Amino acid sequence: MSATDDLLPPLYDALQTAGVVEAQSMFRGTTLMLNGKMCVSIGPEDVMFRFDPQQHEQAMQRPGARPMQQRGREYRGYAFVEAATLRLPQELAYWLGLALAFNPQARPARRRT
DSSP, rough: OTTTTHHHHHHHHHHHSSSOOEEEEEEEEEEEETTTTTEEEEEESEEEOOOOGGHHHHHHSTTTEEEEEETTTTEEEEEEEEEETTHHHHHHHHHHHHHHHHHHSSSOOOOOO
């Protein structure tokens, strides 16, 4: 059992209120696509949220947050948040709010052929 197992149902339910949700296995966990766009990814120890890059600096000030980095590059608009932090209702609401607000402007995922 991972540290995030209990977070999948409330995240899935919250996203369903905003559109079509599809769960896919990727990034060492379960990624929730909202209306064909990556929105939230639940990993074994933390949850990654996709949000407006303009809000990156402000979001990184939140407890338990760290930027997504890959190959030495920091990705603005993506953050990992510790599972323990998301058990606080106000933190879960904050991160879900950011992700849901950005989803209509986010680019859809490219379909692999």
